[in-house]
Amino acid sequence: MAILLCGAWALDQPEGRAEQQRWLQALHQALPGEDWVLQAPEDPAQAAAIEIAVVANPPPGSLQGLPRLALIQSLWAGVDRLMQDLTLPSGIPLCRMVDPAMNEAMVQTALWATLALHRGFFQCQQQQRTALWRQPPQLRAAEWQVLVLGQGELGGRVARSLAGLGYAVSGWSRRPRTHEGVQGLHGEDGLSRGLAAADTVINLLPLTDETRGFFDARRLGAFKRGASLINLARGAHVDEQALLAALDAGHVGHAVLDVFRHEPLPAPHPFWSHPQVTVLPHTAAQTDPRSAAEVVASNVRALRSGTTLQHRVERSQGY
Numbered sequence: 001m002a003i004l005l006c007g008a009w010a011l012d013q014p015e016g017r018a019e020q021q022r023w024l025q026a027l028h029q030a031l032p033g034e035d036w037v038l039q040a041p042e043d044p045a046q047a048a049a050i051e052i053a054v055v056a057n058p059p060p061g062s063l064q065g066l067p068r069l070a071l072i073q074s075l076w077a078g079v080d081r082l083m084q085d086l087t088l089p090s091g092i093p094l095c096r097m098v099d100p101a102m103n104e105a106m107v108q109t110a111l112w113a114t115l116a117l118h119r120g121f122f123q124c125q126q127q128q129r130t131a132l133w134r135q136p137p138q139l140r141a142a143e144w145q146v147l148v149l150g151q152g153e154l155g156g157r158v159a160r161s162l163a164g165l166g167y168a169v170s171g172w173s174r175r176p177r178t179h180e181g182v183q184g185l186h187g188e189d190g191l192s193r194g195l196a197a198a199d200t201v202i203n204l205l206p207l208t209d210e211t212r213g214f215f216d217a218r219r220l221g222a223f224k225r226g227a228s229l230i231n232l233a234r235g236a237h238v239d240e241q242a243l244l245a246a247l248d249a250g251h252v253g254h255a256v257l258d259v260f261r262h263e264p265l266p267a268p269h270p271f272w273s274h275p276q277v278t279v280l281p282h283t284a285a286q287t288d289p290r291s292a293a294e295v296v297a298s299n300v301r302a303l304r305s306g307t308t309l310q311h312r313v314e315r316s317q318g319y
C-alpha cells in the first residue's frame with residue numbers, strides 16, 4: 001500500500017519543487033519505510049495501491065478514482081478550499097492539521113497585534129512618518145476588552161493567552177465553551193453583546209457556508225466605535241468594501257489583516273496604503289513540517305491500528 005502526497009505546489013517552479021521536497025523529507029523521517037506517490041496516479045494498478053492521501057489543497061479531482069483510499073489527511077488547518085472540491089470522495093475520514101508549532105505562532109501573532117492596538121503602537125508608527133511626537137493613552141490590560149471569534153484549537157489558545165496577560169477576554173463559539181479566564185459567548189445574542197463591548201475583535205473562525213462574508217456592513221456596524229479587527233482566519237470572512245467604508249467613517253479604528261479574498265493581495269488594492277490597515281502576507285501561523293509530519297504519522301498509525309483518528313472534520317459543518 002502507498003501514501004499519496006499532493007498539494008498546490010507549482011512543480012514547474014524550483015520553489016514549488018523545494019516545498020514539496022521539504023514536506024517529503026519530514027514525512028519520510030516521521031514515517032520511515034512508507035511508499036510515497038507524488039502525483040495522482042493515472043495507472044489503475046497504482047491508483048488501487050493508494051491507502052492514504054496527505055494533501056495540501058491539491059487541484060480539484062486529484063483524489064478521484066482511488067478505490068482503497070481510507071484516509072484524507074490535510075497538511076493545512078483550514079479545509080475550506082479542500083471542501084469546495086465537489087469530487088472529494090465522501091464517506092472517507094477527512095482529518096485536518098492541528099500543529100503545535102503553528103498554534104504557538106498564531107498565539108504570537110495575536111498577542112503582537114493586540115498589544116500594538118491596545119498601546120497605540122500602530123498609531124506611533126503612523127506618527128513617525130510626519131515626525132509627530134504624541135504619546136498614546138496608556139490603558140491597563142484589564143481595561144481592554146478582547147473578543148475572540150472561534151474557540152477551537154487556535155481561538156481557544158489565543159483567548160487563554162490574552163487572559164493570562166490580564167486582558168478582559170470573551171470568546172464566541174457555535175456551541176457553549178468555557179476556557180479558564182475567558183467569558184464564553186454563543187449565539188447571535190452572545191455575538192451582539194461581545195461585539196458591542198470589544199475594543200479588539202480577533203477572527204479565528206473557520207470559513208464555512210455560515211461564516212462566509214461574516215464581517216459585512218451590519219456586523220461591522222455592531223462594533224463599538226473605534227474598535228479594531230484582527231483577521232487571522234480567511235479573507236472571505238470579510239466584505240472588503242464594507243470594511244473600507246467602516247474604516248473611512250472611523251467606525252472601525254484599525255484592521256490588522258493577514259488574509260485576503262485574493263492572495264497575494266494585488267498591488268493596487270487600497271488596503272496596502274490605507275493608514276489604518278496593517279497588512280501581513282498570510283503569515284500569522286505557518287504549518288511547520290517538522291511537527292506536522294508527526295501529526296500525520298500519528299493518524300496513519302491510528303488508521304492502521306483501528307484507534308481513533310485525531311482532528312476529524314465534521315463534513316456536514318464544514319470544519
Ligand code: NDP
Nearest residue numbers: 077078150151152153154173174175206210232233284285
Ligand atoms: P477549530 O475547528 O479548532 O475551531 C473553530 C472554532 O470556530 C470552534 O470554536 C467553533 O465552534 C467555531 N465556529 C465554527 N463555526 C461557527 C459558527 N457558525 N458560529 C460560531 N462559532 C463557530 O479551528 P482552528 O482554531 O484550528 O482554526 C480556525 C481557522 O483558522 C482555520 O479554519 C483557518 O481558516 C484559520 N487559520 C489561519 C492561519 C493563518 O496563517 N492565517 C493558519 C491556520 C489556520 P465550536 O467550538 O462550537 O465547534
